[in-house]
Amino acid sequence: MSAKTVYDKLWDSHLVKQNKDGSALIYIDRHILHEVTSPQAFEGLRIAGRLPWRLDTNLATPDHNISTDPLERAAGVAGIPDATSRIQVQTLDDNCDHFGIKEFKMNEMGQGIVHVMGPELGATMPGLTVVCGDSHTATHGALACLAHGIGTSEVEHVLASQTLVTQKMKNMRVTVEGTLGSGVTPKDVVLAIIAKIGTAGGNGHAIEFSGAVFRDMSIEGRMTVCNMAIEAGARVGLVAVDEKTVDYCRGRKFMPADKMFDKAAAYWRTLVTDKDAVFDTEVVLNGNDIAPQVSWGTSPEMVVPVTANIPRVEDQTDPVKRSGVERALEYMGLEGGTPISAVAVDRVFIGSCTNSRIEDMRAAAAIVKGHTVSTTVKQALVVPGSQMVKEQAEAEGLDAIFTQAGLDWREPGCSMCLAMNADKLGVGEHCASTSNRNFEGRQGNGGRTHLMSPAMAAAAAITGHIVDVREFVGEQS
Amino acid sequence: MRAFTQHQGVVGPMDRANVDTDMIIPKQFLKSIKRSGFGPNLFDELRYMDEGQPGQDCSQRPTNSEFPLNFPRFKGASILLARKNFGCGSSREHAPWALEDYGFRAVIAPSYADIFYNNCFKNGLLPVVLSEQQLDILFDEMSATEGYQLTIDLAEQKVVRPCGESFSFDIDEFRKDCLIKGLDEIGLTLQSAQVIKDYEKTREAEQPWVFGAIK
Numbered sequence: 105m106s107a108k109t110v111y112d113k114l115w116d117s118h119l120v121k122q123n124k125d126g127s128a129l130i131y132i133d134r135h136i137l138h139e140v141t142s143p144q145a146f147e148g149l150r151i152a153g154r155l156p157w158r159l160d161t162n163l164a165t166p167d168h169n170i171s172t173d174p175l176e177r178a179a180g181v182a183g184i185p186d187a188t189s190r191i192q193v194q195t196l197d198d199n200c201d202h203f204g205i206k207e208f209k210m211n212e213m214g215q216g217i218v219h220v221m222g223p224e225l226g227a228t229m230p231g232l233t234v235v236c237g238d239s240h241t242a243t244h245g246a247l248a249c250l251a252h253g254i255g256t257s258e259v260e261h262v263l264a265s266q267t268l269v270t271q272k273m274k275n276m277r278v279t280v281e282g283t284l285g286s287g288v289t290p291k292d293v294v295l296a297i298i299a300k301i302g303t304a305g306g307n308g309h310a311i312e313f314s315g316a317v318f319r320d321m322s323i324e325g326r327m328t329v330c331n332m333a334i335e336a337g338a339r340v341g342l343v344a345v346d347e348k349t350v351d352y353c354r355g356r357k358f359m360p361a362d363k364m365f366d367k368a369a370a371y372w373r374t375l376v377t378d379k380d381a382v383f384d385t386e387v388v389l390n391g392n393d394i395a396p397q398v399s400w401g402t403s404p405e406m407v408v409p410v411t412a413n414i415p416r417v418e419d420q421t422d423p424v425k426r427s428g429v430e431r432a433l434e435y436m437g438l439e440g441g442t443p444i445s446a447v448a449v450d451r452v453f454i455g456s457c458t459n460s461r462i463e464d465m466r467a468a469a470a471i472v473k474g475h476t477v478s479t480t481v482k483q484a485l486v487v488p489g490s491q492m493v494k495e496q497a498e499a500e501g502l503d504a505i506f507t508q509a510g511l512d513w514r515e516p517g518c519s520m521c522l523a524m525n526a527d528k529l530g531v532g533e534h535c536a537s538t539s540n541r542n543f544e545g546r547q548g549n550g551g552r553t554h555l556m557s558p559a560m561a562a563a564a565a566i567t568g569h570i571v572d573v574r575e576f577v578g579e580q581s
Numbered sequence: 582m583r584a585f586t587q588h589q590g591v592v593g594p595m596d597r598a599n600v601d602t603d604m605i606i607p608k609q610f611l612k613s614i615k616r617s618g619f620g621p622n623l624f625d626e627l628r629y630m631d632e633g634q635p636g637q638d639c640s641q642r643p644t645n646s647e648f649p650l651n652f653p654r655f656k657g658a659s660i661l662l663a664r665k666n667f668g669c670g671s672s673r674e675h676a677p678w679a680l681e682d683y684g685f686r687a688v689i690a691p692s693y694a695d696i697f698y699n700n701c702f703k704n705g706l707l708p709v710v711l712s713e714q715q716l717d718i719l720f721d722e723m724s725a726t727e728g729y730q731l732t733i734d735l736a737e738q739k740v741v742r743p744c745g746e747s748f749s750f751d752i753d754e755f756r757k758d759c760l761i762k763g764l765d766e767i768g769l770t771l772q773s774a775q776v777i778k779d780y781e782k783t784r785e786a787e788q789p790w791v792f793g794a795i796k
Contacts, residue, residue: 121776188612261767
């Protein structure tokens with residue numbers, strides 16, 4: 105038997121049928137649904153007179169369109185101001201009730217951003233295939249799952265058949281050895297990777313993140329990294345199983361218990377890449393060299409260390425890159441050659457499926473504790489990724505630290521990551537954001553996103569401009 | 582998906598080239614959470630005198646009496662005669678949804694935009710390709726004959742005219758087979774239902790913790 109990567113093992117164990125044309129039918133173990141990409145899939149089932157293949161694999165929750173404002177939220181679905189959003193959330197509720205799909209409704213304990221909720225409830229387990237109508241589904245790969253986003257017609261296909269017609273990807277390994285410096289987080293690691301390989305670097309590949317930096321990283325940190333695999337062009341990102349993975353799984357709601365857990369864990373421990381396995385593409389970074397990262401432009405590869413200057417058009421030799429830099433600088437209203445740390449921010453957003461877990465909340469709270477949000481910052485939002493994160497943060501008193509410092513403590517949802525709800529940037533506003541995409545208009549028409557870690561965003565809230573968080577870390581130690 | 586074997590029906594015209602998907606179903610209707618019910622808004626801008634909005638009762642709207650599909654003689658049309666490059670523009674699947682929901686079972690045109698053509702087969706709508714000359718003949722016969730009907734025989738790959746003569750057309754074997762059996766992509770997969778069930782059985786024996794967890 106030839107040596108296999110984790111991805112090879114996951115693929116092989118889910119292969120139902122290999123077709124002659126190169127496509128394959130793979131089995132789907134977990135299907136997570138939300139309000140935006142599911143309504144037409146459910147209607148497709150109704151029109152065709154089909155039922156879900158099985159129910160115990162599906163899990164739903166609203167996250168994209170819901171209000172994070174506590175007052176609007178308290179008014180329930182009827183309190184969602186935008187009619188289209190309200191109808192989508194109501195339709196998800198109705199469809200889940202009708203078909204008998206397990207849903208955590210908007211204000212129910214368990215609800216959260218799909219990619220925060222799945223792992224924390226133990227619905228995501230090592231060795232599973234996990235799909236969702238959302239491109240950041242690779243997040244679940246942190247638990248050694250084969251996880252990726254799908255389109256609405258595929259949502260219907262999975263509901264009806266528990267399978268997906270797809271093709272095997274190539275294997276890529278991104279190895280980061282060494283040790284991260286103080287103030288350098290998983291978000292900085294993934295931004296540095298994207299800066300190195302580019303937004304198309306992972307096209308057609310499943311990326312395995314490997315090396316000392318990921319071994320030392322918490323499971324939540326690995327989720328942040330896998331979450332942004334799609335920003336490097338890869339639909340799948342994953343990390344092999346180790347004892348941290350097994351420990352993370354223990355005791356969660358949908359996980360097996362007792363002897364069954366031990367049996368499962370024994371299998372999970374086989375989900376590591378064989379010593380002699382060959383990757384189609386290898387990328388290596390040194391963790392010691394990574395500084396806190398900030399995006400300056402309109403693509404997730406337009407990233408610099410916080411200590412660096414914004415790139416200059418005249419320094420770009422490649423004509424395509426040159427015009428890209430020129431356009432991005434114009435959209436962002438920035439001047440090449442100036443320090444990124446000189447950029448003032450109008451709003452701060454700490455949240456999203458990338459960075460809204462309890463460790464992110466703790467990291468941000470540690471920075472803002474005892475400080476006050478700069479008077480030049482119009483709004484600083486902290487949006488926990490789930491009801492469970494919110495409850496835990498409040499139990500630790502983090503909400504009080506945020507509100508005392510002048511940040512808004514919100515209800516769980518996707519919030520300002522994607523401008524599909526009321527949390528948006530105004531035209532020309534700069535935002536220190538812990539989300540995953542800095543495309544033009546992503547956080548609101550004309551809005552200007554700077555991607556960074558929760559600690560960096562918290563520091564920016566206090567100083568009113570992009571700042572090296574290590575100045576704060578130094579201050580605290 | 583509804584199977585398509587043989588269909589006889591009233592023929593209606595869309596006598597212009599490059600009819601795009603926005604003309605077939607304007608963008609304001611895309612916000613819908615549905616994939617059915619687009620029929621009343623098919624060709625909305627041409628069909629009505631006012632600007633259509635989602636969720637309206639279209640029966641109360643002023644109709645354009647000069648738009649051919651509004652003519653009483655084309656009422657209940659289920660075969661659309663069209664011109665070249667029908668369905669160009671966006672990839673929206675709402676276009677075949679709207680045509681199908683209106684009651685069309687087939688379109689006959691000299692050529693189609695690729696994505697629209699593909700989308701038709703996913704939704705039980707048959708896009709027939711005939712030559713420009715053959716389309717001219719059909720348009721002429723339709724104009725001259727009130728209640729003009731055609732019969733489309735997919736198995737025989739023929740469009741049969743009232744005079745008894747027919748035009749044959751080409752179609753990919755696989756797509757033809759799927760339409761005749763009423764198999765959409767999901768239907769195709771479900772032909773392997775037993776293979777999927779066998780897989781589940783094996784897997785459940787090996788990894789019982791995977792199943793039955795979410796309830």
